[in-house]
Amino acid sequence: MDIQQKIHATVTGNPVVLYMKGSPQFPQCGFSARAVQILNACGIKEFVAVDVLADPEVRDGIKAYGNWPTIPQLYVNGELVGGSDIMTEMYQAGELQKQLEPLANA
Amino acid sequence: MNVIEQMRERLAVLAPESIDIGDDSHLHAGHAGARDGGHFRLTIVSPRFAGCRTMERHRLVYDALGPLMKQGIHALSITAQTPEEIRSTS
Numbered sequence: 001m002d003i004q005q006k007i008h009a010t011v012t013g014n015p016v017v018l019y020m021k022g023s024p025q026f027p028q029c030g031f032s033a034r035a036v037q038i039l040n041a042c043g044i045k046e047f048v049a050v051d052v053l054a055d056p057e058v059r060d061g062i063k064a065y066g067n068w069p070t071i072p073q074l075y076v077n078g079e080l081v082g083g084s085d086i087m088t089e090m091y092q093a094g095e096l097q098k099q100l101e102p103l104a105n106a
Numbered sequence: 107m108n109v110i111e112q113m114r115e116r117l118a119v120l121a122p123e124s125i126d127i128g129d130d131s132h133l134h135a136g137h138a139g140a141r142d143g144g145h146f147r148l149t150i151v152s153p154r155f156a157g158c159r160t161m162e163r164h165r166l167v168y169d170a171l172g173p174l175m176k177q178g179i180h181a182l183s184i185t186a187q188t189p190e191e192i193r194s195t196s
Contacts (some may be wrong), residue, residue, distance in 0.1 A: 003153065031181060031183075048151040067165075068165075068168070069168050069176070070168075070175070070182065080161075081161075082160065082161045082164065083164070085160075085164070085183055085184055085185075086161055086164065088159050089160055093133070099196075
């Protein structure tokens with residue numbers, strides 16, 4: 001399985017996947033930290049977090065997969081939602097909560 | 107030409123009414139990614155964003171910046187609005 005297939009399997013096999021730098025407990029970047037906080041604020045306590053710093057192949061692979069040059073990247077039901085700016089904007093507008101509500105694990 | 111000047115030049119393809127770029131690199135000096143480039147904040151106003159969702163707007167910006175996203179820019183925070191949106195909020 002090449003890296004693109006592996007990423008595809010991860011994002012389509014899990015409802016919420018965050019590609020980030022570091023772990024939710026120890027984010028290594030302010031943007032990744034913000035993405036985790038927003039997910040938590042939306043009631044998403046359990047999600048698949050992939051630390052791109054642990055694997056350079058994933059770090060480059062996810063940029064190609066999403067056709068998106070930056071990290072973090074949030075995928076919901078296999079679709080790229082965006083990075084931390086978009087998550088912030090959607091959260092402030094109440095859209096992200098709505099989208100994630102069916103997936104929230106309180 | 108420094109990175110901010112290169113960003114302005116490349117973003118010209120979006121026919122912006124205004125571009126404001128802030129350099130936050132000093133806040134991140136020393137952290138691991140900082141060596142691949144700077145941390146920037148971009149506020150851009152362009153009629154091209156009309157009818158586009160936020161994600162599509164960010165994609166337009168990333169596409170315009172092209173190779174700078176790989177070299178020169180490590181992190182970029184984007185606010186992309188249309189002239190109408192600016193007028194309706196001010």
